[in-house]
Amino acid sequence: MIEHGVVQPVRDGESVPLLALQGVTVYYGRVRALQGLTLEVLPGEVVALLGGNGAGKSTTLRAVSGLVRPASGHIRFRGQELTRLDPSAIVRLGVAHCPEGRKLFPEMSVLENLELGAYVRAGRLDEDLKQVFELFPVLSERRHQLAGSLSGGEQQMLAIGRALMARPSLLLLDEPTMGLAPAMVLEVARAIRALKARGTTVLLVEQNVQVALRLADRGYVLENGRVVVEGGAEALARDDRVRRAYLGG
């Protein structure tokens, strides 16, 4: 059993969080997936959410993007309460969710998937498309190919690209490296790094602890729907409790 611990806090008291979760509880039917979860993400950060299966990581992202409604607690984005809003309203506010398993539109082309990512926005998409293609050149090559026929890595890039088309201030990434070969994992990590350099704030759920903690500034370890360890990425990477959370005592 891991007690809640803080490893090397890095926050200075002045920054206002871009995203703040407070006491969030979520039920799936009778199962309590999140219990009083509290965490925050500062502007420009990459924050990793770690933990074993069923710990509540994906549920956290789904609560933020509005796919599930919390039974109690608050989720504030730039001070605005998200818990009562529809997913489309949340996207318009600047939060984009790249879901677990990619969930592309399989019978539509790369280009169409990207265009749909910008569904809530009016105006021209050329600039955004250019940026996505810069980030992921392989998508440019395949722009008319059906999404369902892409390889795993390409699909992941498209999923991220689609989320970026909404010009989000906060990007929620759910298990971007799942099922990918090591070379692809590198590609995705490189892309996330580039995003960070551009100033996009990222909340990253990852099973691959190494990748997550090398990309992130800070991390939270979840267990049974609540935070059990939090702290700076480097410190967490060295911490025994993280290892135990995955491999058992």
Added chain:
Amino acid sequence: MVRGLLSFSRAGWLAALAVAVLAPLALRSPAHQNLLVLTGVNVMLVTSLDLLTGQSGLLSLGHAAFWGIGAYTSALLTLRAGVPFPVAVLAAMGAAALCGVLIGYPSLRLRGHYFVLVTFIFGIIVTLLLTSLVTVTRGPMGLPEIPFATVPRFWGPPLVLNTFQDKVGYYYLVLAGVVLTLWLRGCVVKSRMGRALAAIREDEDLGQTVGIGTHGYKMGVFTLSTAIAGLAGSLYAHYTTFLAPEIFDFVASFDLFVMNVVGGAGTGAGPVVGPVLLTMVRDLLRAVHPVLAGILFGFFLIVAIAFLPEGLVGRWERLMAGAKCSAKDSKRSVPQIGGEGVAWDAREGEVLGAGGGMGTELAAGRAVDGSALADDQPAHLLRRATPILGVEGLTRNFGGFRAVSNLSFQVFAGEIVGLVGPNGAGKTTTFNLITGFLRPTAGRIWLKGEDVTGMPAHELARRGLVRTFQQTRVFSRLTVLENLRLGVHRHEPGGLRRALFGLNVEEQAALDRRVQEVLEFTGLWHQRDRRAEELPYGEQRMLGIAVALAVEPEVLLLDEPLAGMNPAEADATMALVRRVRDRGVTIVLIDHHMETLMRYCDRLIVLHHGEKLAEGPPADVRAHPQVIRVYLGDEAVFLR
């Protein structure tokens, strides 16, 4: 399962019977008596339809076709071939049942939606055939002058029921048919078959897991249902003495379905209340204004289902049972069409046989691969050397994706083995392959020395292999006790005598003992009369295990039994699992609570990308460098 059969008490049913018997005395006009007869026929039809929709969860949209088949068979045999009435009746039932078997056999093998479509189209085809085979049926002109029913008597010449002169006599004949139908339905619902049908309705996969041969039962109930429809057809034909194809068309099937749903599908009195009510309403409306009647009836239907989605009797029952029933009831009292998750993928992969090899090794009791076996483990040392379950070269592809790849391992009797690995490693797919829910693309599966590759789940359950599911699956709307009665299904003796008259005292007592024992073992005895969906989640999980135990498995596969539990709960559950093992059950489980698994498992098998990565005692596995890398990420892969 017997829910609603007693929605009227026994006294209530007798009162209803009395009313039915006395009705012709109160309603003397021929028009009303005509309605009585037709209502009786409808009650027979809706009751037989309810056996499918309400009891078994099978939606048939072509029921009137079987009614028509019975009617025309009986009519043509008596008219053209001079066959005596009683024989014609039997022939009508036989013809309808035969058609039921013919279209039921292929369509009941697959998932529910397919059956709906096939019955729908079959209904249309029958109408078209009746219309176009003019030489036989006189097509749309109709078949007139059907002979009256002649009922043989012991004490004199046969009684001719001339329905033009006297409808009352025929009404009592139909009433006899109604009573017979309701009695048969009662027998089925209360019998072992009825319980199996309830399992099929509630959760077919789960039913297969406890050893219920679902296809056989579905065929049985469909045959019975269509036979009764055929009987109703014969009775109808000799009443009206005139048949036309449009009587039995899709509109008629729809009418029956509406009467079923509005009355209350799956309830005891619904199939009686529905036809009675709707016939009355329609008649009333027609008296008001013939054409507006149709419009008003349409509105009436929509309003009725909007406010009473579970039907009239369903709502009444809910009120009687008190406010405890949840609103979820109404959603699932109604059979589904289209709607959520249309699963068209009805076929699984082909089994490609692999060579023998390992099987003989297993049978001879020798370990095959070089896996390290733990030496000092408590108890069952002798049995431990015997492999009880094994897979060899197990592979499963989904299109281009290899979910499980050339997997081989053995499980020895009396072990607790943990199957672990990251998300998407293929653990549940492996379970599905072993337990018959998926067919392997390649490879073999062995159970107690027998090759069971490709065997369906219920066959495996009969051989002692039982599984639980990842999201806790129990028969939610049934009580704990009823759930367990399904668990012991394969231990319950069946047969016609017991179907009609029930189990004798010793048989019942033996079953009750089994059920009680399992419930006490899992700590659920005090909850036995509560519906499964009302239990707290942890107890529901325990119920899932209890049902699996009731089957008395030799090998138990648990899929994430500890999901969502805190360490204390996980510990308690694993302690129970250990006690189950001590009763002689071999356990294989999937879970992620590594801390707990380390303590309780004898061995761990680690999967990654569908392949076996490591195998052995927990301590060894945890220190295995590849395992660490897979779980914590690869240092070398990521270069700064």
Added chain:
Amino acid sequence: MDLTTALQFAVNGLFISAAYALVALGLTLVFGVLHIADFAQGALYMLGAYVSFYATQRLGLSYFVSVPVAMGLTGALATLNGALVYRPLQRHGGALTFIAALGILLILQNLALWLFGGDFRLIASPFQEGKITAGGVVLTHHQAFVLGVTAVLLTGVWFGLRYTKPGKALRAVAQQPEAARLVGIDSARLGLAAFALAGALAGAAGALMSPMRAFDPHIGAIVILKSFAIVIFGGMGSIPGAIVGALAVGMAETFTAAYLAAEFADLASFALMIVVLFARPQGLLGRAWA
């Protein structure tokens, strides 16, 4: 039989297929996006025919005006159905929406019966008896008109689904509903749009066929039965499937009527469907979306 006669039958078959294709397309659209089997569209087909009749016979409007008027009315009615009846009932599952659909069919059928009487009607085609003859094959002007309009409508729908934003959004909802929500697509509103489109198509089919096939208030039932079976046959939710299915059924009907007997025409199409279903339960092109 010679090539010319065969071609003639093929042309006639094409014409029948056109009407089926329009209704089947609407059905499969609504099913693909909302998982609702909208049987009420049969009544909308019937109403389309009656609107055409009323507009030309009683109001003296041009036939060519009556077609879009019919489409507008049936489209609006379909949207009402969707909003008032189907949406509230959807959470109770498919069987109830099915019964509701049939309830609506019943209401509209009887409304027509009350307003227009039960006689079979046939309106005069504005093209009179004009025909084109090419190589021994005859095509009446009206048939050509119907084929032309159907082609335009089908192309329009195809184009709209493929290239317009709401069209792509509809496809997105059908292909991956969760991701559609995540990019901000409002599936409720789109669902109503699907209903409107399907209703308009059914009304168009009715209006187009009104000078060719005699109709009465009960015609909706057989039309919807056939169209529904076509959709199943082609694969529920598949637009190419609906069109291919309509073609197959239209042709099967025509050729069976020609070579065997007219009574067997309907039977042939349904028998074909059930045979295909046994071999391929998901329909010919099941699960694909244009």
